[in-house]
Amino acid sequence: xxxxxxxxxxxxxxxxxxxxxxxxxxxxxxxxxxxxxxxxxxxxxxxxxxxxxxxxxxxxxxxxxxxxxxxxxxxxxxxxxxxxxxxxxxxxxxxxxxxxxxxxxxxxxxxxxxxxxxxxxxxxxxxxxxxxxxxxxxxxxxxxxxxxxxxxxxxxxxxxxxxxxxxxxxxxxxxxxxxxxxxxxxxxxxxxxxxxxxxxxxxxxxxxxxxxxxxxxxxxxxxxxxxxxxxxxxxxxxxxxxxxxxxxxxxxxxxxxxxxxxxxxxxxxxxxxxxxxxxxxxxxxx
Ligand SMILES: Nc1ncnc2c1ncn2[C@@H]1O[C@H](COP(=O)(O)OP(=O)(O)OP(=O)(O)O)[C@@H](O)[C@H]1O
Numbered sequence: 001x002x003x004x005x006x007x008x009x010x011x012x013x014x015x016x017x018x019x020x021x022x023x024x025x026x027x028x029x030x031x032x033x034x035x036x037x038x039x040x041x042x043x044x045x046x047x048x049x050x051x052x053x054x055x056x057x058x059x060x061x062x063x064x065x066x067x068x069x070x071x072x073x074x075x076x077x078x079x080x081x082x083x084x085x086x087x088x089x090x091x092x093x094x095x096x097x098x099x100x101x102x103x104x105x106x107x108x109x110x111x112x113x114x115x116x117x118x119x120x121x122x123x124x125x126x127x128x129x130x131x132x133x134x135x136x137x138x139x140x141x142x143x144x145x146x147x148x149x150x151x152x153x154x155x156x157x158x159x160x161x162x163x164x165x166x167x168x169x170x171x172x173x174x175x176x177x178x179x180x181x182x183x184x185x186x187x188x189x190x191x192x193x194x195x196x197x198x199x200x201x202x203x204x205x206x207x208x209x210x211x212x213x214x215x216x217x218x219x220x221x222x223x224x225x226x227x228x229x230x231x232x233x234x235x236x237x238x239x240x241x242x243x244x245x246x247x248x249x250x251x252x253x254x255x256x257x258x259x260x261x262x263x264x265x266x267x268x269x270x271x272x273x274x275x276x277x278x279x280x281x282x283x284x285x286x
Contacts, residue, residue, distance in 0.1 A: 027054040029193060029225040030075060035084035037070050037249075044070040046249040047084070052242075054192075057219045057226040059236040059257075061268050062246035068229040071246070072195045075227065076108045077101040089192045106133045109186030111196035111215075115178040119171030123162060123181045126170050127153040130188030149188075156184035160214060176207025183214055187222070194218070196228040200235065208232065212239040233265045 030052040037045040045067045052058045060068040073079040074086055077093045086093040091104045109130075117126045125142040131149050132138070139145050145153075157163045160180035165173065170181060179199060186194060196215060200208035216239045219226040230236050236243050237257050245253030245268035253268055 031087045033085040036082045038082045055223045056241050058242045059240035060229045066246040067249040108193045109189050109191035111199045113198040113201045115182045117170040124166040127184045130185035156187045160184045194226045
């Protein structure tokens with residue numbers, strides 16, 4: 001156990017030496033406290049705090065290399081943190097055993113930029129794969145899954161608007177359709193948290209909007225906690241409840257999307273730290 005950190009009950013997470021760090025109230029599902037992640041000499045995250053609530057969609061924005069993917073991976077334990085505390089769905093990720101991390105990952109769905117479907121399998125079977133964690137033995141072919149799971153998987157495909165393509169091989173679908181199948185597969189996991197790493201980076205603007213709309217709908221309807229990395233400021237402003245900006249591994253912005261102008265959001269992408277800019281300098285379009 002990491003001696004720097006202590007947990008005192010479900011609603012109390014503290015980092016030793018920082019009395020003001022009690023966090024994780026009733027509906028805080030994701031909590032990162034002073035998280036630092038180093039890869040050798042590279043500081044990918046530098047003391048990042050983040051809280052995300054149930055039914056909240058938070059978008060992480062930032063230049064390439066600012067630490068967005070690293071933060072997502074620290075949330076589900078794919079990366080161990082160098083310092084700090086992470087709690088997700090009631091599990092202290094930074095202190096979790098391998099078995100606890102396996103359990104946690106059933107609750108935390110992950111949506112990837114490149115969909116990660118099995119191309120030669122049907123859409124239905126790809127979705128069913130999301131429910132494998134609930135079964136004791138592996139399955140080969142959609143027909144070998146219990147009927148109730150097939151019905152559930154079809155419902156998820158219906159929800160993403162693709163029930164009529166259930167029997168089609170996944171590699172015959174467009175990118176946008178494949179990402180919708182991947183989201184249906186994640187829903188089959190019955191997650192409480194959904195992490196999405198640039199889920200629309202490979203899609204055209206129309207399909208990107210469809211996928212963001214879908215993520216927003218499942219966030220609200222299923223009361224999911226969604227953390228999503230994006231590079232498209234307009235999509236973030238359109239669908240996020242809250243926008244968190246990272247720069248050089250540090251959090252430089254954390255505001256409700258409705259309170260942000262486009263110019264303020266774009267500031268995250270400027271090479272010069274807006275806080276360091278002289279007061280007389282132009283702020284760019286808003
Ligand atoms: N496995 C790793 N080993 C070494 N360095 C890494 C590793 N993963 C990330 N980094 C470094 O950590 C920093 C943050 O990378 P990260 O991938 O989190 O950025 P990002 O904001 O997600 O970038 P992008 O928008 O390009 O995906 C970068 O300097 C990167 O080179």
